[in-house]
Amino acid sequence: MLREETVFGPIRSRRLGSSLGINLLPVRGKLCNFDCIYCECGWNRDGRDDTALPSVEDVRSALERKLLQVRADGIPVDSITFSGDGEPTLHPRFPEIIDAVLALRDRLCPGAKVSVLSNATLVWKPAVREALRKVDNPILKIDAPTDALAARINRPAPGYDLRRTVEALKLFEGDFILQTMFLSGPEFDSSAPEVLEGWRDLVRELRPRAVMAYTLDRPAPAEGLRPFTTAQIEAFVQPLRDEGFAISVFGK
Numbered sequence: 152m153l154r155e156e157t158v159f160g161p162i163r164s165r166r167l168g169s170s171l172g173i174n175l176l177p178v179r180g181k182l183c184n185f186d187c188i189y190c191e192c193g194w195n196r197d198g199r200d201d202t203a204l205p206s207v208e209d210v211r212s213a214l215e216r217k218l219l220q221v222r223a224d225g226i227p228v229d230s231i232t233f234s235g236d237g238e239p240t241l242h243p244r245f246p247e248i249i250d251a252v253l254a255l256r257d258r259l260c261p262g263a264k265v266s267v268l269s270n271a272t273l274v275w276k277p278a279v280r281e282a283l284r285k286v287d288n289p290i291l292k293i294d295a296p297t298d299a300l301a302a303r304i305n306r307p308a309p310g311y312d313l314r315r316t317v318e319a320l321k322l323f324e325g326d327f328i329l330q331t332m333f334l335s336g337p338e339f340d341s342s343a344p345e346v347l348e349g350w351r352d353l354v355r356e357l358r359p360r361a362v363m364a365y366t367l368d369r370p371a372p373a374e375g376l377r378p379f380t381t382a383q384i385e386a387f388v389q390p391l392r393d394e395g396f397a398i399s400v401f402g403k
Contacts, residue, residue: 156174156213157173157174157175157205157209157210157213158171158172158173158174158210158213158214158216158217159171159172159174160172161221161226161227161228164230164232165365165368165401166363166365166399166401167229167230167232167264167266167288168229168230169226169227169228169229169230170228170229170230170231170232170234170266171214171217171218171221171228171230171231171232171263172232172233172234172235173210173214173231173232173233173234173235173239173252174205174234174235174236175204175205175210175233175235175239175241175242175245175248176204176235176236176237176238176239176241176242177202177203177204177236180202180236181193181195181236181237182202182204182236182237182238182241183195183236183237183238183241183270184238184241184270184272184307184308184311185238185270185272185305185306185307185308186305186306186307186308187294187304187305187306187332188303188304188305188306188336188338188339188371188372188373188376189304189332189334189367189371189372189373189376190371190372191369191370191371192236192237193372194372204242204243206244207244207247207248207251210248210251210252211248211251211252211255214231214251214252214255215255215259218255218256218259218260219259221260222259222260228260228262228263229263229264230263230264230265230266230288231252231256231260231263231264231265231266232265232266232267232268233252233265233266233267233268233269234268238269238270238272238273239267239268239269240267240269240272240273240274240279240282240283241273245278245279245282246278246279246281246282249265249267249282249283249285249286250282250285252265253265253285253286264286264287264288265286265287265288266286266287266288266289266290267283267286267288267289267290268290268292268330269283269289269290269291269292270291270292270305271291271292271293271316271319271320272307272311272316274291274316274319274320274322274323275315275316275318275319280319280322280323283323283327284323284326288328289323289326289327289328290327290328290330290363291320291327291328291329291330292329292330292331292332293313293316293317293329293331293350293353294331294332294341295313295339295346295349295350296313296345296346296349296350296352296353297313297349298311298312298313300339300345300346300349301313303338303339304332304334304338304339317353317356317357320357321356321357323359325357325358325359325360326360327359327360328359328360328361328362328363329354329357329359329361329362329363330362330363330364330365331350331362331363331364331365332365332366332367333364333365333366333378333379333383333384333387333402334366334367334376334377334378334379335376335377335379336373336375336376336377337374337375338373341379341387342379342383342387347387351390351391354391354396355391355394358396359396360397361397361398361399362388362391362396362397362398362399363398363399363401364384364387364388364398364399364400364401365384365400365401365402366378366379366384366401366402366403367403368401368403378402378403379402379403380402380403381400381401381402381403382402383402384400384401384402385400385402388400
């Protein structure tokens with residue numbers, strides 16, 4: 152499911168409420184340095200028809216129009232969310248776009264949070280990290296606790312280094328939201344002991360202010376993937392809850 156607008160919605164998000172989406176990637180293509188087996192946008196190879204990225208002004212003007220429209224229509228917006236056809240921090244002017252969006256939010260929709268859904272692969276870059284630290288909800292993904300396991304679920308581009316990502320996330324000093332997909336399939340099972348125990352250890356190391364544990368909710372490109380129920384995910388995260396971590400669960 153590829154988005155055909157730079158600014159879209161509002162849509163009802165099970166995690167963020169009434170969410171106005173911002174797509175910094177091509178409107179008729181996909182651009183990501185992960186190729187996740189569960190991605191609702193499909194495989195990277197199927198989304199190469201368009202490579203044009205919106206400019207800072209494209210994003211600013213599209214968001215301004217949309218915010219004025221929803222305000223006139225009396226539609227509430229809980230979150231202005233960077234989520235689109237790939238990884239938003241790949242946009243070369245991501246920090247400038249964050250500043251423009253925050254300024255518009257403050258002027259036209261001050262009650263909304265600004266959220267970024269990111270795979271966290273570029274948080275080692277100071278400019279990207281500092282931009283993410285400005286938003287209300289930097290929602291940063293880790294699905295697997297080792298490079299070998301990440302290769303099965305996230306299929307990252309060459310050069311991915313989970314430890315580098317973890318060390319950069321520590322610089323947030325806990326002020327971020329960790330998101331993790333829980334699923335089972337032929338090549339990856341989140342409930343496997345090596346995955347689950349390793350993931351819990353990463354949560355303990357990073358100590359995020361909140362964790363979002365979720366499962367499949369839309370069609371995935373890989374075959375044979377199965378979601379977990381809410382009760383199953385609750386059991387996976389209970390040891391961390393017992394230690395005081397704030398964890399929200401979104402199961403089937």
